[in-house]
Amino acid sequence: MQIVIITEAAQEYLASLLDKQDCEDIGIRMFISDPGTPKAETCIAYSRPGEHNEDDLVVEYGAFNAYFEQRSIPFLEDAKVDYSADKFGGQLTIRAPNSRLPNVSDDSPVEDRVNYLLYSEINPSLAAHGGEVSLERIDDGFAVLRFGGGCQGCAAVDMTLKEGVEKNLLEKIPELKGVRDATDHSDSTNAYFR
Secondary structure (H helix, E strand, O other): OOOOEEOHHHHHHHHHHHHOOOOOOOEEEEEEEOOOOOOOEEEEEEEOOOOOOOOOEEEEEOOEEEEEOHHHHHHHOOOEEEEEOOOOOOEEEEEOOOOOOOOOOOOOOHHHHHHHHHHHHHHHHHHHHOEEEEEEEEEOOEEEEEEEEOOOOOOOHHHHHHHHHHHHHHHHOOOOOEEEEOOOOOOOOOOOOO
16 A cells, blocks of 8 residues: 655665665654644654554555554645755655645544634634634543634634634534633734734
């Protein structure tokens, strides 16, 4: 099963890097930090024996094994790693078009569905007032959110939270019990309403 396309040129380049390491059976590990958010970063790291997680998906690429973090797999769909030689040595490029907004479905993890709704439906509305909201974590069935921009310190944030964000999330993600605001609203410097 091939999760990520790693071109021949990229495989050769990665194999040459791995050969320079003083370790047998070293591979690569690929994952997405902050998956499903605008801060998502696609990462490739060395994976020495025992450093990968037991539930990682292992894929053999000829000269090395690649370990893919389970949590990252939906975000790595259609990803491609390539290498292009140039006069400065070359460049490894990673394209993961689904790292920030993956294709989510009803059986995707709650965290992924919340992030998808926040970034595809809720934040575009809040952006009209210079605001944004992001998911910090899911805590005992509650989405713990942090507001920023024009929403931080805004006098209307309680109404936005209950009538806008919570209503929308609960309607589309029935497993959620509710939302909680983790924002420090004492700073109203950029607030839309004061």
